Amino acid sequence: MSLIQVRDLTFAYDGSYDNIFEDVSFQLDTDWKLGFTGRNGRGKTTFLHLLLGKYEYSGTISAQVQFEYFPYMVEDQDQLTMNVVDEIYPDYEHWQLMREFSLLQVSEGVLYRPFASLSGGEQTKVMLAALFLKENHFLLIDEPTNHLDMHARELLSNYLQSKGGYILVSHDRAFLDNCVDHVLSINKTSIEIQKGSFSDWWENKQRQDRFELAENEKLKREMKRLAEAAERTSVWSDKVEKSKNNTRNSGSKVDKGYIGHKAAKMMKRSKSMEHRQHAAMEQKSKLLKNLEGTDSLKIAPLVYHKHQLAELDQVSIYYGDQKVCSDVSFAIEQGERIALAGRNGSGKSSLLRLIGGEELEHTGVFRRGSQLKISYVSQDTSHLQGNLTDYARSYGLDESLFKAILRKLDFARVQFDKDMAAYSGGQKKKVLIAKSLCEQAHLYIWDEPLNFIDVLSRMQIEELLLAYAPTLLFVEHDREFCRQVATKVVELPGIDGAG
Structure with a gap:
């Protein structure tokens, strides 16, 4: 056991008038499995980078351990995975790596494939396995669950639960509950540490x-x-x-x-x-300094003139010769909130794009109602750049409403004039959610809408969907969100050979 001691930590980014941290003091035990939570933009990743010594700050951070950060940056993704492992930890023993692979259900064969050919879940597991081989290193694990399906999240959660100390940034409540014994929370005006699970912290x-x-x-x-x-x-x-x-x-x-x-x-x-x-x-x-405001959100769904909005009967989707989903059948009816479930690679995103209006090669019968208005939230946020005003105008959004929704999702006004390219992952995702909430639609299609989004915002979105009951088709791997929101789950069969 050793301690990480933080005393009088103050930090602000160059050119910023606002401190991210101001005179913060606390200590952590390196034996703890520490869940790290807080609203988007509060400085979770920044704090991890301060531990790594990436930025100058005032105050002191002292520790008797070396830090390792996940995700590890792989510059040459075309190299074999075994070479990536060598880069992370060249002194490993093969049997030790195989032990970790066994716990994570990773086959030895991935070592002989290019790293770029691995699925996101496989890449996550390989990097964590290699990093946990390092003794006397304290892992800083930054949002490992993004894009992982529910099965992979459960597996990874069990793996972390069996390990020693780390700091884990995650917004998945069920995931955190299974693998943390302390919670570090960045509040509006303070940093707190509590013993127990995430649910214990939330109840307190x-x-x-x-x-x-x-x-x-x-x-x-x-x-x-x-x-x-x-x-x-x-x-x-x-x-x-x-x-x-x-x-x-x-x-x-x-x-x-x-x-x-x-x-x-x-x-x-x-x-x-x-x-x-x-x-x-x-x-x-x-009082009320750390009371997190969660104002109610609103949405204005349209009522379609027919009860059924779309139907799929034995639909399979292809990219060239590759089949990405097979023999899918279900209907979307007014007021349903349908969760598409299935392993990574089972074609969930492809189905969403097909139903959303994208021309994809497919077999079977697909019917979509005429004049159906759809609001689509993509996984991808890389296209976001420029300021919010221009973005709102380009999509014909009510700018005042759009920004009001972002304020309710804990956007500071100072963010409104910044280039969206500099936003955090959670802030970018909130831009897409706010855009969708501004749009009147018969059907809302959301592809992994909660990636990077903080817990309180997830709860706000849950309450919105339950209150207004829009017709929604979505893919989301947050087990608790799906349990709260979905009225129906459509499980997609896996495709042989899919990652």
């Missing part, structure tokens, strides 16, 4: 949020009462002051000392109330 956070909201309401009532009392005292003081003046002007022999004493007493009471009101305001300002 909800309890703390409820407490802060209740205290906030109590303070609001107290401040209102004090303000009203102060107003009454002010009125009384004015009346007393007028009675003093009237007595002086009329020459009456009223006890001026009594009136002066009463006025002073009222003034003292007024000052006391003012002091208590300021104290209540100061206490109130300390």
